[in-house]
Amino acid sequence: MTAETQRDKPGKTDETMKRYLETGNFAVAQAAVMAGCRAFCGYPITPATEIAEAMSKLLPRVGGYYVQAEDETAAMHLAIGASLGGMKSMTATSGPGFILYADPYGWAIGCEVPLVVLNAQRVGPVSGITGAPGQGEFYLSRYVTQGGNFETIVLAPGTAQEAFALTIEAFYLSERFRTPVTILADQLITDGWEDLSIPETEEEKRLMGLKFFERRAHPGPKFYPPTDEIDVPPVVLGMGAGALCSDWTPTEEGYDIETVEAQHKHAYRLIYKIRNHKDIIMRSETLFLDEEPDLVVVAYGTPSRVVKTAVKRAHERGQSIGMIRPISLWPFPEELFKSRATYLSVELNYDGQMVREIQRAAPCGSEVHFFGKCGELPTVSELQEVFDKLLKGEPLQRRGWETEAW
DSSP, X not given: OOOOOOTTOTTOOOTTSEEEEEEHHHHHHHHHHHTTEEEEEEOOOTTTHHHHHHHXXXXXXXXXXXXXXXXXXXXHHHHHHHHHTTOEEEEEEOHHHXXXXXXXXXXXXXXXXXXXXXXXXXXXXXXXXXXXXXXXXXXXXXXXXXSOOOOOEXXXXXXXXXXXXXXXXXXXXXXXXXXXXXXXXXXXXXXXXXEEEEOOSHHHHHHTTOOOOOOOOOOOXXXXXXXXXXXXXXXXXXXXXXXXXXXXXXXXXXXXXXXXXXXXXXXXXXXXXXXXXXXXXXXXXXXXXXXXXXXXXXXXXXXXXXXXXXXXXXXXXXXXXXXXXXXXXXXXXXXXXXXXXXXXXXXXXXXXXXXXXXXXXXXXXXXXXXXXXXXXXXXXXXXXXXXXXXXTTOOOOOBTXXXXXX
């Protein structure tokens, strides 16, 4: 039996819903407006430009605002300002722009500003290839800013339909945890054309399992309490008892302070409000894990679709292979790595990133291997060849520019 699990099944559709043949960028824009986004601040960059274009048309129709920034750093700061003004806000970019978000991203995390950020990964380093998919910001999405002492929430869609559902989920989580939430997509998700269903009624939204959380404003006076609680309203400037927002370590009232005790309290909240509520965040899909397979293949985003086909075909041939697809990448779903087995990380990069987290999470005695490609998806036949070698205990050999032993 095929064992598939995915918490709350985000993206479940109904045949009566309005259907489109559209891109992931279209799906993200539609979802953002539906989730209540009323401010989009961005700078054009392939392959996320179409999100900005769509938002520039959609937002004025619902009383929202589209702001074209002079660069990505300004775009992120403007999005933060819109959120502090009481509006749900969003920005979208690709790798070269995502790295420029680092300083304002820290401000948003430290001041607990709800915000949604989409990063459409492409081949790097630096500008790389604009029209080729990559997965080079796995760790950057976790450590998006300087200083440490924080956690991030990162969601990774595998289809355009899931991009729609996870965008709404991102707004939901950002409000509940009052923090930026990253949607880590790739060029094939954002640019690829797929069948897409968009709900139009409340019943259709319910059938799809979508959840919404309205913006509120913190009344004060303790805007930054040292607690792991969620559902604490964010600061909205101009509302509440003298709401404050600063990039320095705050007192509970929001005033700047430079004491270790205050930093301890603030860091505790930024870390444990997420760690202690992982059950609300975690999303995943698995195949055949209940059969305790000898080989477990791990992939996220677009590569997971090819991996899923390869694993199913291998299973039909009688091979003991399972699959893990993390949908929520951060916090990393280490609870899924329970069995002592051989693990294979399949990624759209040559350096290997997620594989390092698998090494950390896998039980003692497990083997962990890596298969990477860059700019193009692996084929089912390539994966099958790798599966066969690992199941026979043979080492993976580097072959040209295609594969590399880990």
